[in-house]
Amino acid sequence: MKKLLVLLLLATFAQAQTKDEQQIRSLYDAALTEGKAYDWLNHLSNQIGGRLSGSVQAEQAVKYTKQELEKLGLDRVWLQPVMVPKWVRGTPEYAFIETKPGLTNNVPVCALGGSVATPLGGIKAGVVEVKGIEELEQLGRKNIEGKIVFFNRPMEATQINTFKAYGGCVDQRYSGAMEAAKFGAAAVIVRSMNLRLDDLPHTGSMSYGDLPVSERIPAAAISTNGAEFLSTTLKLQPDIKFYLKQNCKQLEDVQSYNVIGEVRGTEEPEKIMVVGGHLDSWDLGDGSHDDGAGCVQSMEVLRLFKETGYKPKKTLRVVLFMNEENGLRGGTEYAAQAAKKKEKHVFALESDAGGFSPRGFNFDAPQGFMKTVESWKPLLEPYLLHQFVSGGGGADIGPLRGEGVILAGLMPDSQRYFDHHHAENDTFEHVNKRELELGAAAMASLIYLYDNYGDESTAMDNGK
Missing domain, CATH: 3.40.630.10 (Zn peptidases)
Structure with a gap:
């Protein structure tokens, strides 16, 4: 009797599986x-x-x-x-690295979603490079105030799951401007969330938290090639200037x-x-x-x-x-x-x-x-x-x-x-x-x- 019951259950399961296989195949x-x-x-x-x-x-x-x-x-x-x-982007963003007065190299940038605009004439300031938000506290206001903070932590190439690589560095895009503003930064530039090296800046959402509107600073993404160029240039010449112009607006x-x-x-x-x-x-x-x-x-x-x-x-x-x-x-x-x-x-x-x-x-x-x-x-x-x-x-x-x-x-x-x-x-x-x-x-x-x-x-x- 038990053997018969088992056989009936197996037959029912096989029939159901065949039905499921047919339905999925048809889909x-x-x-x-x-x-x-x-x-x-x-x-x-x-x-x-x-x-x-x-x-x-x-x-x-x-x-x-x-x-x-x-x-x-x-x-x-x-x-x-x-x-x-x-939120509207406005006219295309523009940025360059100035190594000497009149000697500049354009770099691809785009405003991060939710960012404020730069002043009408743009912003030109010195640059301080960091790998993450936690470094801001170590540098302190005296090294950040009036400068553009450059967040340059790349996506981790050894992560097979690229979403984990993205999650490992997206905080600098989302919260970087809010945190850098607390130390008097003039603006932030964030390395694009991209594993390959190219000339395409990647936008994305960012937040100022409860920071008053008057204290909010512009935030832009720079392409991965641009980030590599900026980082290398900073190592050779730490006193370079970075110019950023963007025209976005929150309505x-x-x-x-x-x-x-x-x-x-x-x-x-x-x-x-x-x-x-x-x-x-x-x-x-x-x-x-x-x-x-x-x-x-x-x-x-x-x-x-x-x-x-x-x-x-x-x-x-x-x-x-x-x-x-x-x-x-x-x-x-x-x-x-x-x-x-x-x-x-x-x-x-x-x-x-x-x-x-x-x-x-x-x-x-x-x-x-x-x-x-x-x-x-x-x-x-x-x-x-x-x-x-x-x-x-x-x-x-x-x-x-x-x-x-x-x-x-x-x-x-x-x-x-x-x-x-x-x-x-x-x-x-x-x-x-x-x-x-x-x-x-x-x-x-x-x-x-x-x-x-x-x-x-x-x-x-x-x-x-």
């Missing part, structure tokens, strides 16, 4: 032969362009993606209002929107799964990798389910968040509205690491769920999805964190991402169509598996 086939993600990204990138929060382009992207989601025949599509910051907040589409669950509609990316981008490129790719992949997940005839048991939403880059207002507002309406979110998956070949997923989840994920490996490894890492998720879905909510992030190959991140070469031609489609299919597969088996891990975590 990949549909994505790779008749996908829409690349066409959507083409329009976002080449017809609309960079989508800085509060810009005309950001609003065009809201209208476009809403229209495209409506074409998919979802149960519901709507816009969720959110107030966002409006009043404006209203924008998260774009949301929904397919109502057939069995447990009260349980909500989210898949999304952020619709805004920086203004130097067209935001194809960061994060146009994540947005169109998320839209494609819902289209793939409809195309393959799969009807999710739980409610599935695609959310295109506004203002991840310089405020996280969209993610914060979505979570606030979900809490206000007492919605029950159970799973959220974000794609915000570029449109490169998918390698797996990271999870902010209990151990019981990670054990369940391990059981999915045989279904996902044929598609080269082999990394299932505990710890992670995504910035926009982070505010949804709470008891019973699983957060996940798509993990593409990261080696080329920071060549483009926040720079003018984050453009459509650097996105590979097949890699983008593979990422969308990977996301759809994970959503499918959670929809069918995710509750098993919840029971495991509750000791049932």
Whole structure:
């Protein structure tokens, strides 16, 4: 009798696995032969362009993606209002190194997002180089006051996970100006967050904290080649001058929107799964990798389910968040509205690491769920999805964190991402169509598996 029961259980498992294999195969086939993600990204990138929060382009992207989601025949599509910051870059930045009066070398720079402008005539001052914020205290006001602080800590090349390399030095970009201003610095120049040597400065968000407006100083990124040149020149001639001119400005907040589409669950509609990316981008490129790719992949997940005839048991939403880059207002507002309406979110998956070949997923989840994920490996490894890492998720879905909510992030190959991140070469031609489609299919597969088996891990975590 026991032997018969075991055989029946094995037969049931094999049948379920065959069904899952077929469904995942159909998702990949549909994505790779008749996908829409690349066409959507083409329009976002080449017809609309960079989508800085509060810009005309950001609003065009809201209208476009809403229209495209409506074409998919979802149960519901709507816009969720959110107030966002409006920072404008102004005319192009300009900088040079002066070794002697009248003897100068231009270097590529760009204002950091949120920075104040220089005075109308620019700033020219001596330079003090540091490798990190902690060195400011050691130097003290007497060595910093009136000078331009040059933060020159590079991304750690020995880190195989380039996001860890980025995390190891991004504090100088985000907080460098705030900290240097406390010692009387005139401005800050920050080495671009980029592993390769090139002439492209990389922008990104920065903060003055609660520093009074009158005490805020300009902050700019310098290209990695520029940083190397400046550092070498300083070693040979410490008394050089650096000139910086930028014209950026912070305006009043404006209203924008998260774009949301929904397919109502057939069995447990009260349980909500989210898949999304952020619709805004920086203004130097067209935001194809960061994060146009994540947005169109998320839209494609819902289209793939409809195309393959799969009807999710739980409610599935695609959310295109506004203002991840310089405020996280969209993610914060979505979570606030979900809490206000007492919605029950159970799973959220974000794609915000570029449109490169998918390698797996990271999870902010209990151990019981990670054990369940391990059981999915045989279904996902044929598609080269082999990394299932505990710890992670995504910035926009982070505010949804709470008891019973699983957060996940798509993990593409990261080696080329920071060549483009926040720079003018984050453009459509650097996105590979097949890699983008593979990422969308990977996301759809994970959503499918959670929809069918995710509750098993919840029971495991509750000791049932």
